Amino acid sequence: MALIGRLFAIVFGLLAACFVAGMVVVIALLYPEFSDLGIEPPDPDTLNIVLGFGFIFVSGFALLPAMIVVLVTEAFYIRGLLAYAAGGAICGAACYLGLIPFDPATMHFEGIVRRHLEIMTGAGVVAGFTYWLIAGRNAGAWRERPRDPRPPDPPART
Secondary structure, eight states, X not given: OHHHHHHHHHHHHHHHHHHHHHHHHHHHHHHHHHTOTTSOOOOHHHHHHHHHHHXXXXXXXXXXXXXXXXXXXXXXXXXXXXXHHHHHHHHHHHHHHHHSOEETTXXXXXXXXXXXXXXXXXXXXXXXXXXHHHTXXXXXXXXXXXXXXXXXXXXXXX
16 A cells, blocks of 8 residues: 555656756746846746646656656665755756767767756756655655554563
8 A cells, every 4th residue: 555655656756846847947948038138028828838848848758767766766765865866967968868869980969059958957956856855755665664553562570
């Protein structure tokens, strides 16, 4: 029964992390537009649509690397914030580098935009922190036996 509850926490944590990472990506990519003083704030409906597509983009590309991080942390009872932040950074960088053409002859990625790599890595760190807040702090807890709520018997007097 504890495993089923844990699976729900993992799924909810992954969805929340993907949503937050999508928000970071969209806001960071739109920031040059926001910094222009002559522009009006974006239409809320348009911003909601863009945030939705950012969520879909991040969740689609980050699902496999994120699930690998989740499996490793659950298997080894890793509950540290730094582990989830580093795992998120690796997932974000892997998602970006997965979209960039790679030339195997020269062992070189063609056309890396440094700012975009930084945005995706930062979004991964924020997503890792979000996942840790929701589900990562209790990684592997489903395998522990529940404690007996009764206090122990007092020692016998002789």
